[in-house]
Amino acid sequence: xxxxxxxxxxxxxxxxxxxxxxxxxxxxxxxxxxxxxxxxxxxxxxxxxxxxxxxxxxxxxxxxxxxxxxxxxxxxxxxxxxxxxxxxxxxxxxxxxxxxxxxxxxxxxxxxxxxxxxxxxxxxxxxxxxxxxxxxxxxxxxxxxxxxxxxxxxxxxxxxxxxxxxxxxxxxxxxxxxxxxxxxxxxxxxxxxxxxxxxxxxxxxxxxxxxxxxxxxxxxxxxxxxxxxxxxxxxxxxxxxxxxxxxxxxx
Amino acid sequence: xxxxxxxxxxxxxxxxxxxxxxxxxxxxxxxxxxxxxxxxxxxxxxxxxxxxxxxxxxxxxxxxxxxxxxxxxxxxxxxxxxxxxxxxxxxxxxxxxxxxxxxxxxxxxxxxxxxxxxxxxxxxxxxxxxxxxxxxxxxxxxxxxxxxxxxx
Numbered sequence: 525x526x527x528x529x530x531x532x533x534x535x536x537x538x539x540x541x542x543x544x545x546x547x548x549x550x551x552x553x554x555x556x557x558x559x560x561x562x563x564x565x566x567x568x569x570x571x572x573x574x575x576x577x578x579x580x581x582x583x584x585x586x587x588x589x590x591x592x593x594x595x596x597x598x599x600x601x602x603x604x605x606x607x608x609x610x611x612x613x614x615x616x617x618x619x620x621x622x623x624x625x626x627x628x629x630x631x632x633x634x635x636x637x638x639x640x641x642x643x644x645x646x647x648x649x650x651x652x653x654x655x656x657x658x659x660x661x662x663x664x665x666x667x668x669x670x671x672x673x674x675x676x677x678x679x680x681x682x683x684x685x686x687x688x689x690x691x692x693x694x695x696x697x698x699x700x701x702x703x704x705x706x707x708x709x710x711x712x713x714x715x716x717x718x719x720x721x722x723x724x725x726x727x728x729x730x731x732x733x734x735x736x737x738x739x740x741x742x743x744x745x746x747x748x749x750x751x752x753x754x755x756x757x758x759x760x761x762x763x764x765x766x767x768x769x770x771x772x773x774x775x
Numbered sequence: 776x777x778x779x780x781x782x783x784x785x786x787x788x789x790x791x792x793x794x795x796x797x798x799x800x801x802x803x804x805x806x807x808x809x810x811x812x813x814x815x816x817x818x819x820x821x822x823x824x825x826x827x828x829x830x831x832x833x834x835x836x837x838x839x840x841x842x843x844x845x846x847x848x849x850x851x852x853x854x855x856x857x858x859x860x861x862x863x864x865x866x867x868x869x870x871x872x873x874x875x876x877x878x879x880x881x882x883x884x885x886x887x888x889x890x891x892x893x894x895x896x897x898x899x900x901x902x903x904x905x906x907x908x909x910x911x912x913x914x915x916x917x918x919x920x921x922x923x924x925x926x927x
Contacts, residue, residue, distance in 0.1 A: 538920070538923075541919075541923055542916060542919055542920065545919035545922075545923075546915070546916075546919070548891075549887065549890040549891050549915070549919075550783075550824075550828040550832075550890050550891060550894050550895075551890045551895075551896060551897050551900075551915060552832070553832060553896075554829070554832040554833045557825075557828065557829060557832055561825075575813045575817070578813050578817050578818075578820075578821045579813050579814065579817050580870065580871065580872050580922075580926070581870075581872070581891055582813075582816065582817045582820050582821075582870075583869045583870030583871075583872075584866060584869050584870060584872070584888065584891060584892065585779045585820055585824070585891075585892070586869055587864050587865070587866065587869070587888060587892045588778045588779045588781070588782035588892055589778050589782075590777075590778040591777045591778040591781055591787070591790075592777070593777045593791065593794065594791065597791045597794065597795060600791075600795050604795065604798070668819065669815065669816075670814075670815020670816070670818065670819065671815065672814060672815050676813060676814055679815060744816075769814075770814060770815040770816060771814070771815075771816045772816075773776060773816050773819050773820070774776070775776050775777070775794075
């Protein structure tokens, strides 16, 4: 067997799927991993196959025991992102790293990347993490959710929770809501019988929510935005189509 | 997520470095990603896991042998290892793949999970299960094909 993967050679559907499966499992050598990663950017069939395996296997990451990150890790991430951002920024270099300033930065960046579709999530994700894991955050669980369209073609919102009772819903893209309609925000933990409304949300606006009447946020908790009448769902559950959906990842 | 990375790289300090690097990479590469086909959650895990896998594969580049050599070495190797009928992972009840995974033998499931969860290479799995390298490679390839068929 050769360990070389010719980036120009064509693969049949099964070969593509095998390669994607081994890449996601992690059994490929460093050289073949490199070749797959290079090829991924130009081979949409391979890309699709990789995402199929990623989606199928991801739930089994739970077989690794959870470990809580140290507070220092998030301070390091924050410092690095500060450094990365510095050349493009007009901010004072000695600004306070407190949450408010970071928040403003996040907002600025969200605006900057609005409309850049999924790519922008990556940046917002990093910034939101910076927010959630700044110096103020110590030992409470931190969660991140990327809310995407049900077809996973576009991210619309990021949810970040610096504690199990407080969360922020941050818009990523431009969202059109038809006249007479509204977006309603829902959440449901795995063992709840049904979703609970967190209220109506304004497109393009960051909302901060308290979950004090609800059980603490948990890993894999579902969040979704549905399209409802302007006054919200008439029932205690969603009645309109899901616009954005995602599950919480505990960092 | 930190637990997933520690399991692959085997060291907390390195795992924290990788999570740090994942965030910085996300920041820097924001404009180069195309539309994705996974959920937000899948994507978060994917980016982080592949950084961890790249780390262990690059650190421990394997001396690869061609298939003929592997076959000869395998033939020389003791075949007396008892069939391992025990699952090494409490895999049931995690995902949609359960039904199809249930159709594989425990030993083949062990191969898949030692790779996916522990980040083991073919050689490491062969050593862990005391099976010939060629057998492990073939099992993984056939297991993936069986899963694909089961899902279709």
